[in-house]
Amino acid sequence: MVNKDIEDMKSRAKEGDIAAQVELGISYLYGYGVDIDYVEAFIYLQDAAIKNDGEAQLHLGKMYENGWGIKEDLWTAYSLYRRSYKVHTEGSRKAISNVIDKLADAIPITGHLSIANDFTITACCERLREYIRMGKIIPFEDDDESNLYLSNTNRTILLKECPFCGECVEHTH
Incomplete structure (x- = not known):
């Protein structure tokens, strides 16, 4: 990519061209031609992600997942990957799986079940943490x-207690 191409893409991106926004974003993220x-x-x-572009959501999620230029935030990455998956973006399913593993690994098992508004979770038992890893329990x-x-497959049920050990869910702030 030469500077003329970059300037042309910047002009198109400024006018709201989503494809140009995505291409520029990816170019700057990975150093392609810049x-x-x-x-x-x-x-x-x-x-572009705000306009529901799946490719932009996927790569923005990678920025959040890895802390590239912004504070690492695995829950934001997860949310972006889910949005990307909903519009059938290639690579989004694998990204979801990878970030869920990281999220599950970060959940301490304390014998007490809690969730905060920032999605800080403590698990009462290993089984609950593994169900989060498998996507069977969803924050x-x-x-x-x-x-x-x-x-x-049929429905989603609000948990008031752990289905394995009976520990009540506590909401913390």
Whole structure:
């Protein structure tokens, strides 16, 4: 990519061309034809992600997952990957799996079950943590607080207690 191409893409991106925003964001993120610049990558990818572009959501998620130019936030990465998956973006399913593993590994087993609005979770038992890893228990932000849901093929059930040991879910702030 030569500077003329970059300037043309910048012009198109400024006019709202989503494809140009995504291409520029990816170029700045990985250094394709330009120096790596996480600030520029974030700006272009966020602009396209807001418009529901799956590729932009996927790469913006990678920035959050890895802390590239921004504070690492695995839950934001997870949310972006899920949005990307909903529009059938290649690579999003694997990204979801990888970030869920990281999230599950970070959940301490304390014998007490709690979830905070920032999705900080403590697990009462290993089985609960493994169900989160498998996607069978899903943290989700409701209108007023974060909750855990048991998910199966027919429905999603709000958890009030651990289905394995009976520990009540505590909401912390």
